[in-house]
Amino acid sequence: MSALQVELVAADRKVWEGEASMVSARSIDGDLGILPGHTPVLAVLVEGEVTIHTSGAPQNVTIDGGFLSVDDDRVVVVADRVDAGSLSASASS
């Protein structure tokens, strides 16, 4: 199973980029989990946590709303503001 290429983008910078096995976020309709091979999706996210499961411990970041796009195992999470305080520095590119 291939991995997801994840990009986490805030308005003023690219917060994180890397590989992950799963991404989960909260969309308007409810929680959304993305695994490799997911069909292309554009979802509107609400304020809440985004969890990125990397090879190490899962990374949690808090966003204030934005959207998520999945396309050919590339996941782009876009938010206006990202609180990446808990994001481990080693995973950041």
Place this chain on the structure above:
Amino acid sequence: MGAQQREYRQRSRSVQSTKKITRAMELIAASRVVKARQRVAETTPYARAITRAASAVATHADVDHPLTTKREQPRRAGVLVVTSDRGLAGAYAANVLKRSEQLRELLEESGMEYVPFLTGRKAENYYSFRNRPFEDSWSGFSDSPTFDVAQEISERLIGEFTRGTDEGGVDEIHLVYTRFVNMVTQEVQVTRLLPLEVVEDAAPRTPENGFPLYEFEPDAAEVLDALLPRYITSRIWNALLQSAASELAARQRAMKSATDNAEELIKTYTRLANQARQAEITQEISEIVGGASALADAK
């Protein structure tokens, strides 16, 4: 020391202290422009992601969104003019204001009312000095704008646009800002912000095989609802950052030429002071020689 010589020395000293100030401002602007350019570059991923997503929705879903719909017979056009808070940046603010005046003439010729929204104290002063009304203004951040300001401006402008002329809003929104090309070139740009033309904008980005068939969650209309305001915000945010970088670059150049001019002046004054000193010495010598020969003649 003669009076003339003293005057030249005094002037040269005053120019020297001016030079110190302009040199310091030049160095400050030079160091900050690097930071400002970095900030412009850092926003690119966000802008790209949003543009991609917005054009994906626009090409795949046949939805009409109020923000992309052209009004028939627009009557009021809002114009966001991005200038600086401070002067001493050469013609930076003047160029933007000049372009905004041209745009005003153009809009008025086509029968529209010009509704200015201003950022930067320079623009505010320009309007209040001429007793001209403006709709709203933001200032105090021109050389290091924050995302909050961009969001505030974009919310206000989108609000005005959605209300439309009938309810006191506007039918179109234009943006006048300075695009940072490189350290020596900054161009004033005029673009239409609303109604949006996402597709046209994103055309060169489209990959050969087009966008994948996205599923929308919850549906295309709501995705657009969330995306388009963000798209506008990112455009405004980008314009503010580019203008900030341009302002600093313009200031650096203006201060560089001010420093050069000061150096030139100091040189001139030093020469004049030397000349005055030499004239004094020559005069003294000829006085002594004249005096001595007068004494010799008297004997």
